[in-house]
Amino acid sequence: MDEIDLEELAASLTLREENQAIKSYQNTVAVACPACDEQFDDLVVCKENPTSLNLSKQLDLCVGSADGKGVIFTHKK
Structure with a gap:
């Protein structure tokens, strides 16, 4: 994965x-x-x-980091 801008x-x-988190x-x-390289639904x-996340749906996740922060790309099933 290339560096995320x-x-x-x-x-x-x-x-x-x-919010704060x-x-x-x-x-x-x-x-x-x-x-x-697939279309994602949301970026967190x-x-x-x-940080704790409460997911209300079953999702596929891709993760990475950018600027020292964790990033999550969600893919709805």
Whole structure:
């Protein structure tokens, strides 16, 4: 996986939620996941270490890091 340019990636996505622990974006323009090259559904940026996520759906996940933060790309099944 190449280095993730979080600023460039986020500019193409729609911000959905931001709180103290995370920032999440929806992929509304069919951007490819940097890890698997498939379209992803959401990007979650972990702002705190550690961060806990409560997932309400079964998802495939690709993970990486950018700017020292964990990033998660979700793929709905």
